[in-house]
Amino acid sequence: MIDVLVIGCGASGITAAIKAKNLKNRVVILERNEKPLKKLLMTGNGKCNYMNEKYSRDCYTSRDMDIVDKIISTDHIDKMKAFFEGLGIVSKIKNGYYYPFSNQAITIKNALISEALSLGIEIIYNTVVVNIIKKKNEFVVTCDTMEYHAKKVVLATGSKAYPKTGSDGMGYSFLEKLGHTIIEPLPALTQLVSSFPYTKEWDGVRTDVDIDVFEDGQFLKRESGEIQLTNYGVSGVCIFNVSNFITRRLKEHEIVLKINFVPFIETLITPWMDQYSKTHNQKNLTQLLEGFLNNKLVPVILKSCKLDEDFAYQELSKESKFSLCKALKSFPVIITDVKSFDSCQICNGGVPLVEIKPETMESKKVKGLYITGELLDMNGICGGYNLTTCWISGILAGEDLYD
DSSP, X not given: OEEEEEEOOSHHHHHHHHHHOOSSOOEEEEOSSSSSOTTGGGGGGGTOOXXXXXXXXXXXXXXXXXXXXXXXXXXXXXXXXXXXXXXXXXXXEETTEEEETTOOHHHHHHHHHHHHHHTTOEEEOSOXXXXXXXXXXXXXXXXXXXXXXXXXXXXXXXXXXXXXXXXXXXXXXXXXXXXXXXXXXXXXXXXXXXXXXTHHHHTTOEEXXXXXXXXXTEXXXXXXXXXXXXXXXXXXXXXXXXXXXXXXXXXXXXXXXXXXXXXXXXXXXXXXXXXXXXXXXXXXXXXXXXXXXXXXXXXXXXXXXXXXXTSOGGGSOHHHHHHHHHHHHSEEEEEEEEOOTTTOSEEEEEBOGGGBOTTTOBBSSSTTEEEOXXXXXXXXXXXXXXXXXXXXXXXXXXXXXXX
């Protein structure tokens, strides 16, 4: 009989196992891949942005935001920091993002695996779980090769995001069979698709912008940062954050992004353009705009306004000047879809937080079952916030299981 059986050797699973292990209990991790922590190695472009300097509820989406506040509390953040200090991770902070000082995700991976093995935790690889049932006071976990019996189970299988890392969404199926509700998982922290006609022409452009998000004409929120314009729509960190916010809304509402391509103009744009064009009155529109825009973006802006590139700004009518200034400051892009699970970093949705005990991550429906990480309906923006969910949920589950 296994005391604690952890299903999934990702960030939350191995953290739960480490915190659960004591001298008396047997802790076993089942991992479907041949190697652990595959998704962790991909985070932060291989540098592993594993937590952040700043936390607020605005960093997360959930149907149960009051419970998010209980999970991402100051005390729990302190526990997370102490956990990494205990592993010997020396961090550096860049723009609020925590990275291992080595700039290598493998530093975090190796520290976690070394700690687990030194504690005597067993990790069994290449094992696919096909069913979980609760019989009286034990769990029966059926795998493709054998059957395991456990007193307690931690389900840490991840979401549907990045299925090539082994996250195929089976954890949701197990939880439904065990009586849990599942809020439909949708791709999040991903690229956005648009029917905008000039996407092929602006493909490859990277530029700093402000983005205002509108739902059915009503302002929702603003994001700022670098945008990547692509042949299917838009990408970049600020777009990923928008996707987490709108992926569910897209099903029933019109979502329009209004892109400010000149965020450095803090005053009214029309007077600024009037003055700028007077200073450079020998230039045509293309030459003028290339003074502050990517050269691939300039013809897109002009075509959208139906303006001839050879005109001078002073030659334009009042209406044409207004149209150009509006395109620069509030360029509309209708969003039609988000990219698939193959491209997304996380999923929006999962187990409602009202169905778990936020102090321990134990299921309210099945005694002895703990649910951690990406399976929860608790989805963060870019910046280490989703790994924070994994670390904290793993720590809380493990601490409860330690006793």
